[in-house]
Amino acid sequence: MxxxxxxxxxxxxxxxxxxxxxxxRTLSGAEAINALRPFYFAVHPDFFGQHPREREVxxxxxxxxxxxxxxxxxxxxxxxxxxxxxxxxxxTEQNSSEGQEPFSTSGFRAVKFTLHTRDxxxxxxxxxxxxxxxxxxxxxxxxNVRPQPLKEAKRMPDRPIKWDxxxxxxxxxxxxxxxxxxxxxMETTLTSWLDNNGKSAVKKLKNSLPLRKELDRLKDDLSxxxxxxxIRWQRSWGVAHxxxxxxxxxxxxxxxxxxxxxAKGCRVIFTDRSGVSAVGHxxxxxxxxxxxxxxxxxxxxxxFDLQRRLMLLEDQISYLLGGIQVVYIEELQPxxxxxxxxxxxxxxxxxxxxxxxxxxxxxxxxxQMILNSDRYAPSLHELGHFNIPSLxxxxxxxxxxxxxxxxxxxxxxxxxxxxxxxNELIQASTKKFSLEKFYKxxxxxxxxxxxxxKRLLEQSLPYLQGMHLCISxxxxxxxxxxxxxxxxxxxxxxxx
Numbered sequence: 001m002x003x004x005x006x007x008x009x010x011x012x013x014x015x016x017x018x019x020x021x022x023x024x025r026t027l028s029g030a031e032a033i034n035a036l037r038p039f040y041f042a043v044h045p046d047f048f049g050q051h052p053r054e055r056e057v058x059x060x061x062x063x064x065x066x067x068x069x070x071x072x073x074x075x076x077x078x079x080x081x082x083x084x085x086x087x088x089x090x091x092t093e094q095n096s097s098e099g100q101e102p103f104s105t106s107g108f109r110a111v112k113f114t115l116h117t118r119d120x121x122x123x124x125x126x127x128x129x130x131x132x133x134x135x136x137x138x139x140x141x142x143x144n145v146r147p148q149p150l151k152e153a154k155r156m157p158d159r160p161i162k163w164d165x166x167x168x169x170x171x172x173x174x175x176x177x178x179x180x181x182x183x184x185x186m187e188t189t190l191t192s193w194l195d196n197n198g199k200s201a202v203k204k205l206k207n208s209l210p211l212r213k214e215l216d217r218l219k220d221d222l223s224x225x226x227x228x229x230x231i232r233w234q235r236s237w238g239v240a241h242x243x244x245x246x247x248x249x250x251x252x253x254x255x256x257x258x259x260x261x262x263a264k265g266c267r268v269i270f271t272d273r274s275g276v277s278a279v280g281h282x283x284x285x286x287x288x289x290x291x292x293x294x295x296x297x298x299x300x301x302x303x304f305d306l307q308r309r310l311m312l313l314e315d316q317i318s319y320l321l322g323g324i325q326v327v328y329i330e331e332l333q334p335x336x337x338x339x340x341x342x343x344x345x346x347x348x349x350x351x352x353x354x355x356x357x358x359x360x361x362x363x364x365x366x367x368q369m370i371l372n373s374d375r376y377a378p379s380l381h382e383l384g385h386f387n388i389p390s391l392x393x394x395x396x397x398x399x400x401x402x403x404x405x406x407x408x409x410x411x412x413x414x415x416x417x418x419x420x421x422x423n424e425l426i427q428a429s430t431k432k433f434s435l436e437k438f439y440k441x442x443x444x445x446x447x448x449x450x451x452x453x454k455r456l457l458e459q460s461l462p463y464l465q466g467m468h469l470c471i472s473x474x475x476x477x478x479x480x481x482x483x484x485x486x487x488x489x490x491x492x493x494x495x496x
Contacts, residue, residue: 027120029073035124035138039131043087049474052236052484054088054108059443060234060272061085063334065115065127067373072120074391082116086272089131188475190459190489197477198463205467205481211239212480218246225253227264234271234283234335238479245270245286252290262300271335276303278328278341306338313345320352322359324367324401327385331442333370344373348390355394364401367408380404384412418446425453432457433464437482440471444487452487459491 027035043062048055068083088108113130117123121138128135219231233242249268253260267281274285274296282300284293314326328341336344348371369386378400379387386401386408426449430438433456440449452471468482476484 027124029069029120032069032120032124036127038133039127042089042131042133047090048088048108050476051088051108052472052476052478054110056235057086057272058088060335061087067334068115069120069123070373072118072123080116080118082114084112084114084273086110086112087131189491190485191461191491193475193485194461194463194483197475197483201463201467201477201481201483203481204477204479208239208480211243215239215243215246218243218250222246222250222253225257226260226268228268229265230267232267232269234269236478237270237286242270245284248290249284249293252293255290256294256297259294259297262297266300276300276307276338277330278333278336278338279330280307280338283337303338306342310338310342310345313342313349317345317349317352319361320349320359321357321369321401322364323362324364324369324386327368327370329370329385332381333372344371344390348388351391352394357394357398359398359401364405366412367401367405368412380408380411382411383415384408384410415446418450422446422449422453425450425457429453429456433461433469434466435464435469436466437468439469440487441473443473444471448487452489455489455491 040062043058045055045059045062048058064083065085068080071080087110089111091107091109111131113126115123115126117126124138125135222228223231231246233245237245263282269277269281269283270286271283272285272287273283274288274292275283276296277283280303282296284296317326318324326345328336367386368384369388371388371390373390378389378392378397381387386404388397426438429435444452449471464483470478470482470484471487472484473486474484475486478484
């Protein structure tokens with residue numbers, strides 16, 4: 001399924017770029033983001049509303065790309081580890097030419113490439129060329145490039161951009177060319193969508209029931225055999241796909257049972273790459289072969305040792321910052337391996353040791369912070385935790401935390417109260433509609449979920465009985481019959 005780009009050992013700028021690129025190898029951060037706009041438009045998750053698996057892959061890859069670009073801009077960096085990324089690229093006017101890998105019937109294709117560049121310009125060029133996107137526009141965005149005017153160059157006319165209708169549909173922006181009355185007539189409502197899709201969802205769910213039972217059996221057997229705490233999936237793979245992944249792990253367990261028992265007490269997660277996550281979960285890359293999995297299980301004891309050192313490092317940071325708890329929130333942070341997260345903590349810890357901040361011991365107990373490498377200024381999240389850049393100035397950090405400490409405590413208190421209300425509403429909705437399963441995507445906040453459930457409880461929705469309902473940001477019937485509805489669904493019946 002993946003469009004594997006043939007590996008190129010060295011990026012040859014002379015072959016892929018116009019000659020005016022060679023006069024400069026520098027781009028600012030803002031210029032890089034501007035130069036990557038065609039790429040962002042082709043892979044933005046908002047355009048994959050009907051394809052949740054591809055949407056999640058792009059979301060995670062964009063987070064990792066953001067960290068990579070940010071690290072390139074840090075003063076004094078020497079070299080970055082190769083970063084493998086996978087993107088699902090939509091068909092656009094720029095990349096629909098002949099001579100490239102074909103798009104699927106859904107209008108997108110998968111591109112997999114590895115970044116190992118040393119500057120922003122070569123990174124931007126490599127990404128655009130990997131996705132078969134034009135690089136001509138970078139001449140105007142790179143202010144350091146001063147080429148002589150080219151006779152053959154054509155100036156693009158100044159005209160407003162007219163976006164495809166899908167852009168407005170998935171981003172929520174208003175289409176200035178749309179007739180308001182027509183929009184009102186065409187707007188999807190919850191009742192109309194369920195009327196049109198309820199029967200097909202019931203059929204898909206019924207067909208998936210035998211596989212769902214087999215999935216539960218495989219999961220229970222493997223969890224018991226390897227003494228795992230849990231088995232989960234990072235992506236919205238279908239039930240059949242999940243069964244095949246468990247069967248593959250089961251075959252490996254038959255061959256190397258003692259080695260796999262190194263994961264005793266761990267949570268195993270099937271994801272994009274193999275390793276150990278920042279919080280200690282065993283990640284099995286679904287594109288990797290058994291040999292890679294076996295090597296990972298063999299190395300788990302050394303990972304456990306690193307995890308103990310990581311926890312000690314968190315405690316030392318907490319002590320230096322008045323008792324504030326260092327946490328890693330998987331839903332809000334890029335997916336990091338244990339090694340990547342330890343490196344991030346170590347850089348921050350050394351920075352604190354060189355520039356001691358005068359926090360009173362235990363004065364910040366009860367507060368939480370997460371460490372980021374993709375920002376420079378500290379901030380306070382609405383959930384109550386501090387977002388702290390690993391390279392921020394300790395003096396500014398001290399002042400910021402002291403002035404925001406009480407607001408952080410208030411936010412955390414509201415978060416706990418909101419979580420209680422959310423759980424009560426989820427239980428009430430499950431009971432009223434006789435749902436088999438009721439859940440939400442991690443990107444849906446508690447505030448959004450509470451609003452959604454309150455409005456759902458005011459409705460009469462017979463199609464939901466016995467169904468699996470997911471609160472998301474879009475309407476979709478999943479391949480195994482799960483119903484996805486946006487948290488801000490519209491009420492009423494559509495006007496014919």
